[in-house]
Amino acid sequence: MASITMAAALNQALDEEMDRDERVFLIGEDIPDPTGGAFQVTKGLSTKYGLERVLDSPISEQAIIGASTGAAMAGMRPVAEIMICDFLGVCMDQLANHAAKLRFMSGGATTVPMVVRTMGSGGINFGGQHSQMLEAWLVHTPGLKVCIPSTPADAKGLLTAAIRDPDPVVIIEPCVLYSVPGEVPESAHVIAPGTADIKRAGSDVTVVTYGRQVHDALAAAEAVAGELSVEVIDLRWLQPWDVETVLASARKTTRVVVVHQAVQRGGFGGEVAAVLQEHLFGTLTAPILRVAGKNTPVPYATELESFHIPSAEEIATAIRAVAEGSG
Amino acid sequence: MASITMAAALNQALDEEMDRDERVFLIGEDIPDPTGGAFQVTKGLSTKYGLERVLDSPISEQAIIGASTGAAMAGMRPVAEIMICDFLGVCMDQLANHAAKLRFMSGGATTVPMVVRTMGSGGINFGGQHSQMLEAWLVHTPGLKVCIPSTPADAKGLLTAAIRDPDPVVIIEPCVLYSVPGEVPESAHVIAPGTADIKRAGSDVTVVTYGRQVHDALAAAEAVAGELSVEVIDLRWLQPWDVETVLASARKTTRVVVVHQAVQRGGFGGEVAAVLQEHLFGTLTAPILRVAGKNTPVPYATELESFHIPSAEEIATAIRAVAEGSG
Amino acid sequence: MSITDTPRAQATVDEATRLKIFETTTLINLADEQLRDMLMTGKIAIIYYSPRGQEVLAAAAGAAQRPGDYSVTTYRGLHDMLAGGAPLRETLSEMLGKGNGTCRGKGGPMHISAPEAGVMVTTGIVGAGLPIANGLALASKMRGDGKVTFVNFGDGATNIGAFHEALNMAAIWDLPVVFICQNNQYGEFTPRLESQKCENIADRAAGYGMPGVTVDGNDAAETYLAVAAAAERARRGGGPTLVECNTFRFMGHYFGETQEYMPADVIAAAMAADPVPRQRAQLLELGTDEAVLAEIEQRVGQEVSEAAEFALASAPPDPQELFDDVYAERVSI
Amino acid sequence: MSITDTPRAQATVDEATRLKIFETTTLINLADEQLRDMLMTGKIAIIYYSPRGQEVLAAAAGAAQRPGDYSVTTYRGLHDMLAGGAPLRETLSEMLGKGNGTCRGKGGPMHISAPEAGVMVTTGIVGAGLPIANGLALASKMRGDGKVTFVNFGDGATNIGAFHEALNMAAIWDLPVVFICQNNQYGEFTPRLESQKCENIADRAAGYGMPGVTVDGNDAAETYLAVAAAAERARRGGGPTLVECNTFRFMGHYFGETQEYMPADVIAAAMAADPVPRQRAQLLELGTDEAVLAEIEQRVGQEVSEAAEFALASAPPDPQELFDDVYAERVSI
Numbered sequence A, B: 001m002a003s004i005t006m007a008a009a010l011n012q013a014l015d016e017e018m019d020r021d022e023r024v025f026l027i028g029e030d031i032p033d034p035t036g037g038a039f040q041v042t043k044g045l046s047t048k049y050g051l052e053r054v055l056d057s058p059i060s061e062q063a064i065i066g067a068s069t070g071a072a073m074a075g076m077r078p079v080a081e082i083m084i085c086d087f088l089g090v091c092m093d094q095l096a097n098h099a100a101k102l103r104f105m106s107g108g109a110t111t112v113p114m115v116v117r118t119m120g121s122g123g124i125n126f127g128g129q130h131s132q133m134l135e136a137w138l139v140h141t142p143g144l145k146v147c148i149p150s151t152p153a154d155a156k157g158l159l160t161a162a163i164r165d166p167d168p169v170v171i172i173e174p175c176v177l178y179s180v181p182g183e184v185p186e187s188a189h190v191i192a193p194g195t196a197d198i199k200r201a202g203s204d205v206t207v208v209t210y211g212r213q214v215h216d217a218l219a220a221a222e223a224v225a226g227e228l229s230v231e232v233i234d235l236r237w238l239q240p241w242d243v244e245t246v247l248a249s250a251r252k253t254t255r256v257v258v259v260h261q262a263v264q265r266g267g268f269g270g271e272v273a274a275v276l277q278e279h280l281f282g283t284l285t286a287p288i289l290r291v292a293g294k295n296t297p298v299p300y301a302t303e304l305e306s307f308h309i310p311s312a313e314e315i316a317t318a319i320r321a322v323a324e325g326s327g
Numbered sequence C, D: 001m002s003i004t005d006t007p008r009a010q011a012t013v014d015e016a017t018r019l020k021i022f023e024t025t026t027l028i029n030l031a032d033e034q035l036r037d038m039l040m041t042g043k044i045a046i047i048y049y050s051p052r053g054q055e056v057l058a059a060a061a062g063a064a065q066r067p068g069d070y071s072v073t074t075y076r077g078l079h080d081m082l083a084g085g086a087p088l089r090e091t092l093s094e095m096l097g098k099g100n101g102t103c104r105g106k107g108g109p110m111h112i113s114a115p116e117a118g119v120m121v122t123t124g125i126v127g128a129g130l131p132i133a134n135g136l137a138l139a140s141k142m143r144g145d146g147k148v149t150f151v152n153f154g155d156g157a158t159n160i161g162a163f164h165e166a167l168n169m170a171a172i173w174d175l176p177v178v179f180i181c182q183n184n185q186y187g188e189f190t191p192r193l194e195s196q197k198c199e200n201i202a203d204r205a206a207g208y209g210m211p212g213v214t215v216d217g218n219d220a221a222e223t224y225l226a227v228a229a230a231a232e233r234a235r236r237g238g239g240p241t242l243v244e245c246n247t248f249r250f251m252g253h254y255f256g257e258t259q260e261y262m263p264a265d266v267i268a269a270a271m272a273a274d275p276v277p278r279q280r281a282q283l284l285e286l287g288t289d290e291a292v293l294a295e296i297e298q299r300v301g302q303e304v305s306e307a308a309e310f311a312l313a314s315a316p317p318d319p320q321e322l323f324d325d326v327y328a329e330r331v332s333i
């Protein structure tokens, strides 16, 4: 296994899948060389596979999603790039009303095996319109599958699985993790939908999280390690999500903290908490706590933004609170 | 108090506010007379106030929301109609990235006092793209306020409050309730943001709901009345929502069922359950149950759609289940 | 290009094609009549956007399609679906929400798909079919399969963002798409010229560097020739065309609405120019035997009533099918 | 209209206006230089979309604005903000995320608002400012306050749906808006003609029934006259205009990027035609005294360095301010 960055791991997954299956192609804004995408994830691929398979789109996100949807219905395997997650706002109709629903509305007569790659920002002073995590909109849209990686290996495994999946999958790639290196399997690596990963085993408290916050949760677990044994579950897939793995952990620890970067109100953490309290009534020894983005737009200034985004300290505080049985 | 339909009550609110405040104007597709809107809610208003204040828009939802946002910033009080809630998909960027965030991103230098009226469909065989309840997307967008009426009087009170509110408010009007009559105060009626209404008092189980499902919850409460005393809380405002009223009721009954038409996964019910379990840990005698739309797109055929949408029977079953202390 | 000389155009279309268009027109016309009949007699209660008045244009455009070509339409799409070859019985079944419908009762009138006939997408979102049509065409271009995608939409749809993005993308990538704007003069209750200033919708094509033509959509030959030429160009790799077909909605926006917003003389003029009898008269004038037309009408009429009976008699879907087709794997809850 | 005869146009602009444009150009140019300087010396670390190369067009358009007029711009908007009259010190403070910035540190460079100067919206979403500009103009039209709204956007923005919807709506309602397309030939790393086929962007205006003009955006007088004429028309109730201003981005998309996707000769040609020295030379040629220009440069230079010091020395916002301005009422959590 080689140690490469998450951006390189994603690039590797695209490369391998384009090599393996000639139906796979990429479409997005500014993705060809020499730049290879706003965040260089597609670098080298237009040079290797040609501009016919790495399509540089106008700034037309509805057209990008539509073209991917139609091409997928016709048997291709498009991988669209929506440069930043916030831009889903301009193409939600194509994604949520069409890509997501066409299999169902056609009674299975048509299918939409496509992938949307989008960068999840935040924490880099990009301001209110370039910093949101919007997975909650997607998870609330039946027909879509959704995943978010936290490590280079997972990034490769999730993106490969997404490309091979028969349904539309959105993968949100956390920007701040693009440059973080990690060991990545050199050959094809597939992480099946709905499989979480226990990133740290523990027995006192379960932290359920995904994406960038996996690292904050691990830091928090380390910070409290002298007092408490914390299990950190990286969901990886949000839809479908691995209820069984989380339940098993929570039955063991009896205390759960759910963490994500998206704003708390209406976030995916509410869904997780609602499911867990239902299954574990009488088993838990503390309320399920959520640590999430504060209920405001994402601000620009570092002092404000770092307060808006959940921190390892806040996670540690929540871990201690549930360990004491209080909310 | 006169008994009028919800459509008439909404019309009355628009009329009174247009009369009271000349900054109030309407913008939307096909809203002028003679038709007065796809669902006739704006009927008569263009005749009374002129086409300068009841603007018939092209089929351009981004332009509708943008025009409302800009006009609001410049001191007007626009009331936009997005004909059907599902069409939010084509204008989420304008609504969520702009109208919702401009006060915050400008540090309060600019404000966006506008209203978006949109019809929440479902249950009328309109198919997958004309039947969704999408309040969860909105509640997850800080900067927006969100309300959903269940009666003509509430419709008038919520819409009036929305028009007078200094912030962008989205009101989702349940289609199947447009023609249902009810008593409505004849003079101005304002239901302040964040005030729920106990539609039926009870002591054994609390049902938290809103919109069309208020009626189903009342039917379920009636159906179980011989066995159980059910309190039905109509949230009316989803953002801000009346946590205090719900907590007080739940402390009393110790059992909660949350009901909405939107699909369960990622729906607003998860948020309610997450908040309640945190505040009421150790107080509740049963897990909080959710009764919501099944996790599929909305199907067309009556047999499928009525199974997709939560029914009074399912609510009654959940009420009985929490009363027995089981999930 | 503006409206061409109709009789001359008509004569350049061979008789087989003219009869094919006539037969499809008849099919659409009778199927539409059948549905309206069932609605008026209370046999069914569905939301229905009648294509009455727009039959000929769909039939003509359909005749320009080759087997395997793709098509995309809207809620007002019965004419396009049938012209594209969607199976009549299963299409009616789907409209009635039956388990043996093209979409097993899940889609309904606004979302008919019949991919075996190339009828790929029917959308209820104004303008949303255009970007998806590009994708179908992109697949054809990438594979070199020689297929053309025909996407139908209304005049009102030309004011929404998706139209703009789609035409621009199709133009720069020379996608094999024919954009067929069925200009029936109204979007819901708003006359076209209250929602846009351009004299002809086809004028917008220039901004995309794409040819645009305006034809009398109620004239079979003129429409056929324009769409066939656009399809030919697309198939050769020459890129997309915007074909604006002028026509009229006889039944208003949805079946049963008041139409009070339409001036009586405008409706009367449109009705007087009804394309269905006009096409029939043209055929007779060009020498087709009355008996040939009558045979088609009789045969198609039979087919339509049988299909209606089939649809009415079919069973609704099993509620448990709700959990199929959300994903490839069946879901629960 | 195509590019007019520059020297003649220049002469028709009075000296006061010419000097105003010169002063604004100088302000933009020095403020931009200041920011790049602070970035290169590591005094600040922000994402910065430099308007270098586009100063003159913004200054000229700004000179066509009257007090009270509204303007809307984008992430690449420093030039437009300053030309619109946004306060220099607070604008720089905001870019640096300080508590005394125009937006109290919440907006940042992509979201500067200075409503007291009419600078109403700065958006980071390509094309999204146009629909909102319509709303500002709609308010003016409804109130008859005689204001005009100027909305700035790039060439790449003309391919997104919001552009289309906004131009169409503005046209049918004769809204007092001037659509200023700053055609700097690239959207991020993609040359304009790889993303659209129209020869000039202004060609798209015809499809909306709106006048469209293309000018040399690097020529002060030509740009001023075109924008002023459009503003005059709008103010009189004559409706919107699309003004395409040809220009170039000297610093690429964001400051610090490699620019490797741009051919060296294209960059060199653009740099050789740098509008800032060109404008200065024109003024001298038309008889303005060198000393007058030098005084302006000196004075503005002083102002800019003081503003930079002010911004650098200012305090960041108090984290608790996060909860202000989400709604009119303060929120908690």
Ligand SMILES: Cc1ncc(C[n+]2csc(CCOP(=O)(O)OP(=O)(O)O)c2C)c(N)n1
Pocket (backbone or CB within 6 Å): B029, B059, B061, B083, B087, B090, C076, C124, C125, C126, C153, C154, C155, C156, C157, C158, C184, C186, C187, C188, C249, C253
């Ligand atoms: C995005 C969106 N906005 C609004 C509607 C509501 N709506 C349905 S049909 C229609 C009119 C469409 O007019 P046109 O495109 O001319 O097609 P026609 O109905 O005349 O065939 C409208 C506004 C919709 N379905 N989708």
Ligand SMILES: Cc1ncc(C[n+]2csc(CCOP(=O)(O)OP(=O)(O)O)c2C)c(N)n1
Pocket (backbone or CB within 6 Å): A029, A059, A061, A083, A087, A090, D076, D124, D125, D126, D153, D154, D155, D156, D157, D158, D184, D186, D187, D188, D249, D253
């Ligand atoms: C909807 C949307 N899509 C993509 C982006 C990413 N993006 C930021 S600037 C830009 C290029 C815009 O080009 P242009 O409109 O020509 O303006 P310029 O940067 O050249 O001034 C892109 C694609 C965005 N901000 N918003």
Ligand SMILES: [Mg+2]
Pocket (backbone or CB within 6 Å): C154, C155, C156, C182, C183, C184, C185, C186, C187, C188
């Ligand atoms: Mg129409």
Ligand SMILES: [Mg+2]
Pocket (backbone or CB within 6 Å): D154, D155, D156, D182, D183, D184, D185, D186, D187, D188
């Ligand atoms: Mg540009």
